[in-house]
Amino acid sequence: MPDYDVIVIGAGGGGLSSGAILAKEGRKVLVLEQSDLIGGCCSTFEREGYEFDVGASIVEVIGSIENVFERLGTTFQKEVDLVTCDPVYSCVLRDGTKVTVPHSMEGTVEALSRISEQDGKNYRNFADYTGGFLAETQKGFFSSALNGLGDFLRVFRASPGLLNYQDLFTSSYQDVLRKYFKSAQVQETMSFQSWYVGLPPELAPGVFSILGYTEHEGVWYPRGGMVAIPQALASCGERHGMELRTGSRVRKVLVRDRRVQGVVLDDGSEITTRAVVSNINAKTLYLDLIGEEHLHPLARYGIKSYSPSVSAIMVCLGVDYEPPLDAHHTIITAPYEEMNDYWWNRLQKGLLPKEQFGLVCWATKSDPSLAPEGCHAINVILMGPHALSGTDWDREKERFLEDSIEYLTRKAVPGLSDHVKVAEIITPLDYERRLLHPGGAIYGLQQDLSAQTVLRPRSKSKSIAGLYLAGASTHPGGGVPTTIGSGMVAADLVNKYE
Numbered sequence: 001m002p003d004y005d006v007i008v009i010g011a012g013g014g015g016l017s018s019g020a021i022l023a024k025e026g027r028k029v030l031v032l033e034q035s036d037l038i039g040g041c042c043s044t045f046e047r048e049g050y051e052f053d054v055g056a057s058i059v060e061v062i063g064s065i066e067n068v069f070e071r072l073g074t075t076f077q078k079e080v081d082l083v084t085c086d087p088v089y090s091c092v093l094r095d096g097t098k099v100t101v102p103h104s105m106e107g108t109v110e111a112l113s114r115i116s117e118q119d120g121k122n123y124r125n126f127a128d129y130t131g132g133f134l135a136e137t138q139k140g141f142f143s144s145a146l147n148g149l150g151d152f153l154r155v156f157r158a159s160p161g162l163l164n165y166q167d168l169f170t171s172s173y174q175d176v177l178r179k180y181f182k183s184a185q186v187q188e189t190m191s192f193q194s195w196y197v198g199l200p201p202e203l204a205p206g207v208f209s210i211l212g213y214t215e216h217e218g219v220w221y222p223r224g225g226m227v228a229i230p231q232a233l234a235s236c237g238e239r240h241g242m243e244l245r246t247g248s249r250v251r252k253v254l255v256r257d258r259r260v261q262g263v264v265l266d267d268g269s270e271i272t273t274r275a276v277v278s279n280i281n282a283k284t285l286y287l288d289l290i291g292e293e294h295l296h297p298l299a300r301y302g303i304k305s306y307s308p309s310v311s312a313i314m315v316c317l318g319v320d321y322e323p324p325l326d327a328h329h330t331i332i333t334a335p336y337e338e339m340n341d342y343w344w345n346r347l348q349k350g351l352l353p354k355e356q357f358g359l360v361c362w363a364t365k366s367d368p369s370l371a372p373e374g375c376h377a378i379n380v381i382l383m384g385p386h387a388l389s390g391t392d393w394d395r396e397k398e399r400f401l402e403d404s405i406e407y408l409t410r411k412a413v414p415g416l417s418d419h420v421k422v423a424e425i426i427t428p429l430d431y432e433r434r435l436l437h438p439g440g441a442i443y444g445l446q447q448d449l450s451a452q453t454v455l456r457p458r459s460k461s462k463s464i465a466g467l468y469l470a471g472a473s474t475h476p477g478g479g480v481p482t483t484i485g486s487g488m489v490a491a492d493l494v495n496k497y498e
């Protein structure tokens with residue numbers, strides 16, 4: 001008898017939702033997490049009385065998280081205290097203009113009409129169109145296994161309305177913005193959102209243009225920090241007998257005759273199992289933990305062909321004043337040409353960001369308990385290369401942190417530099433070291449058209465029996481709700497095949 005029915009590698013959102021559901025449904029489940037923290041990119045850590053998020057800073061389009069908690073016999077809202085973020089964001093355009101976008105459609109139309117009356121009206125059409133597409137995707141597109149053409153056709157048969165949105169599948173994020181909006185400034189208010197999938201506006205697939213709309217369906221922050229979501233999944237799982245071990249790194253997945261047998265931990269101990277759900281980067285899984293000798297030559301070629309997704313730089317600041325910001329999220333944005341240029345001429349060449357666009361996350365606006373009385377916690381997310389040309393992040397990080405504080409003070413948060421009490425930076429190299437994300441890739445694999453839907457690694461491995469994937473490396477890719485939803489897909493596949 002194997003020691004466990006299922007071993008889950010990694011306690012990110014995908015791994016925990018899978019493990020919790022399988023435990024609830026009677027399986028003997030062990031979740032192994034190499035870090036001392038759970039949640040992976042959706043986690044929170046403490047420094048000198050301030051709580052900072054590791055990665056994700058809000059959730060939106062939460063249907064798939066709600067479905068997972070329902071499967072666990074409870075509700076998302078019962079398990080996690082969600083604070084509504086309104087305004088949904090504020091942005092600082094390149095020329096210094098500030099635009100604040102509220103939750104309400106009328107307020108958004110009004111805010112955009114102040115820049116361009118026509119584009120304000122166009123926003124309604126954009127919202128109708130992308131909102132219609134979002135509604136269609138909720139019928140299964142983002143919550144089904146897409147392990148081949150058969151699955152793909154099944155999803156389209158279940159929601160034929162998706163066919164009305166073909167142009168979103170064949171155009172880029174920026175094409176869609178251009179189609180609806182003529183004012184460069186209005187386009188600028190929505191250009192940064194393409195980075196939510198890790199790509200500049202010209203490379204992000206058009207389907208993600210819904211991100212310019214989804215915030216109007218609601219944006220939430222969990223009280224207690226982003227880690228409150230994985231904590232809730234873990235405690236639901238544990239109530240049903242799921243075992244969770246932190247500080248336990250899986251070194252190898254044992255495979256015999258193309259079937260999973262167990263795992264080997266850092267200390268050399270072996271644990272046997274019938275099935276493995278992997279919540280880690282798919283390239284690391286197949287090439288390092290399993291070994292290419294177990295893969296069919298085509299699968300070997302396929303897995304090697306994926307590129308890592310973009311990485312990020314996270315600046316965490318504890319301050320002793322109330323920052324003069326208008327919203328939980330302030331986007332320091334730029335025209336999309338500048339973002340595209342940044343991708344090709346700085347990111348791809350390993351050059352440090354300059355005059356960066358980025359996202360200022362004011363967590364204590366939504367939950368003041370994350371900082372000492374009268375103080376605030378701010379996270380700033382910037383896009384940065386993992387490998388720097390002619391230098392490395394360990395050498396550059398302190399200077400970069402100082403430069404960033406100066407830049408943020410000048411650009412978006414007046415007075416900031418006089419009030420910083422705690423400052424810490426998480427570089428792409430730190431994401432790699434802390435979470436074992438190769439290349440610091442925050443979404444596992446790149447999310448361009450060549451790695452979408454059936455072209456992304458399958459949630460049920462074709463090469464290795466008993467192996468399932470959850471998390472950012474499989475369909476539908478990075479994001480807290482999508483990865484948590486992918487955990488349910490993996491659990492269903494385990495139930496079906498094991």
Ligand SMILES: Cc1cc2nc3c(=O)[nH]c(=O)nc-3n(C[C@H](O)[C@H](O)[C@H](O)COP(=O)(O)OP(=O)(O)OC[C@H]3O[C@@H](n4cnc5c(N)ncnc54)[C@H](O)[C@@H]3O)c2cc1C
Binds near residue numbers: 013250481
């Ligand atoms: C800076 C940043 C900002 C983001 N902003 C948002 C946002 O606002 N909203 C949103 O929805 N999404 C956001 N995301 C994306 C989102 O956080 C991730 O896509 C999602 O949390 C990934 O979940 P996952 O299930 O793939 O697991 P991951 O979070 O990747 O976790 C994988 C876990 O596996 C563990 N692990 C790795 N290797 C091993 C091993 N060998 N043995 C054992 N354990 C192992 C890791 O330690 C980690 O805990 C952001 C991400 C980042 C980094």
